Amino acid sequence: MPHTPASTRTTVRRGANRAVYDDDRIRSILSAGLIAHVGVATADGPIVLPMAYGVRPVVASTSDGDADGGDGHEVLVHGAVANAMLRAGRTVDVCVTVTIVDGLVVARTPFHNSMNYRSVVIRGTATAIDDPDERLAALRVINDHIAPVWDTARPPSASDVKKTLVLAVPLTEASAKIRAGDPIDEDGDMDGPHWAGLVPLGTRWGEPTTAADLRCDAAVPDAVSALAGRDAHAAN
Ligand SMILES: Cc1cc2nc3c(=O)[nH]c(=O)nc-3n(C[C@H](O)[C@H](O)[C@H](O)COP(=O)(O)OP(=O)(O)OC[C@H]3O[C@@H](n4cnc5c(N)ncnc54)[C@H](O)[C@@H]3O)c2cc1C
Numbered sequence: 591m592p593h594t595p596a597s598t599r600t601t602v603r604r605g606a607n608r609a610v611y612d613d614d615r616i617r618s619i620l621s622a623g624l625i626a627h628v629g630v631a632t633a634d635g636p637i638v639l640p641m642a643y644g645v646r647p648v649v650a651s652t653s654d655g656d657a658d659g660g661d662g663h664e665v666l667v668h669g670a671v672a673n674a675m676l677r678a679g680r681t682v683d684v685c686v687t688v689t690i691v692d693g694l695v696v697a698r699t700p701f702h703n704s705m706n707y708r709s710v711v712i713r714g715t716a717t718a719i720d721d722p723d724e725r726l727a728a729l730r731v732i733n734d735h736i737a738p739v740w741d742t743a744r745p746p747s748a749s750d751v752k753k754t755l756v757l758a759v760p761l762t763e764a765s766a767k768i769r770a771g772d773p774i775d776e777d778g779d780m781d782g783p784h785w786a787g788l789v790p791l792g793t794r795w796g797e798p799t800t801a802a803d804l805r806c807d808a809a810v811p812d813a814v815s816a817l818a819g820r821d822a823h824a825a826n
Contacts, residue, residue, distance in 0.1 A: 600713060600765045610766035617663060619708045619766055620645050622823045623688035624736065628667055630685075632678040639675050641667045643686070644731035648760065649724070663761040665712055666719075666728045671755045679716045679757055686712040686759055690823045693791045697773035698784040704769065706788065708825075712764040716757035722748065728756045742811035793822040 593612045595601040602609035610616065620643075629638040648661040665686055669676045688710045695704040719725045729751070730740045746754075773786045795817040798810050 595765065596763045600763045602765050602767060605767060608767045608769050610768055616710055616764050616766045617645060618825055619710050620688055621826050623690055624822060626667060627687045628675065628684060630675050630679040631682060632674055637675050642732055642735065643667050644735040646731045664758040665761055666732050666756060666758055668729060668732055668754055668756045671753055673755060676755045676757055680718040683713060684716050684759060691791050694789040695773050696787055698775045698779040698782055698786045702773055702775055706769050708768050710764060710766045712759055712761060714759050714763050716759045719756040719758055722751050725756045726751050729754065737813040737817055739811055739813050795820050795822055
């Protein structure tokens with residue numbers, strides 16, 4: 591992706607100084623995010639649903655090119671084959687948004703209150719991944735987005751895979767916005783009596799707890815125990 595907007599509709603106008611179009615930085619935010627909000631216009635109106643997601647290099651089956659990332663990347667989302675939003679999304683444009691809130695920005699006047707954040711907006715037409723083996727590979731990417739626990743769990747059955755719809759959205763028409771730093775107040779307020787500053791927001795994974803109905807003596811997988819104490823939105 592070029593470091594300029596990919597299209598007119600992905601050009602950030604409001605707060606353009608916060609816009610980021612660099613593919614690596616966009617993927618870094620996606621890597622640090624946990625939830626994507628996927629929006630689509632359906633027959634009974636627009637709907638936006640929160641979903642898990644994963645990002646991978648575009649593979650040959652979803653493009654004309656190589657599976658080495660040379661064709662860019664794609665965002666994967668999944669759900670039940672009956673999911674109306676996902677079914678609608680494979681034929682029309684979708685919008686996938688990932689948001690990380692890094693803190694509250696308290697200004698001298700509420701008009702200038704804000705949040706520090708990293709957000710990505712991706713627009714494009716989704717493609718359903720029909721081949722069962724490729725769907726399985728895509729499910730692994732989504733599953734392992736937060737922690738690589740796929741290999742330490744029971745593999746999904748053919749029936750599980752059949753019941754799951756996976757959509758790929760190309761990471762070509764994407765923009766990010768990043769806000770960091772202090773409030774931006776008006777000159778006339780700078781000598782006033784009102785407090786201004788930041789309240790950072792951190793999100794950390796807690797200690798894993800074993801399910802009460804666990805019957806075997808399996809140890810906590812390394813990838814799970816490694817989460818404890820980790821910044822859930824660490825930039826990487
Ligand atoms: C946590 C959070 C809270 C926010 N709260 C508010 C709020 O209360 N009110 C408000 O007006 N705005 C808020 N924003 C900013 C909001 O997301 C929009 O950027 C802003 O409203 C401008 O919208 P627009 O359609 O006028 O932008 P335009 O600049 O016209 O948008 C053009 C294109 O820029 C891209 N774009 C726009 N916004 C973003 C974004 N945030 N991240 C990545 N790409 C983007 C999209 O591709 C969009 O189609 C918030 C953002 C975050 C992350």
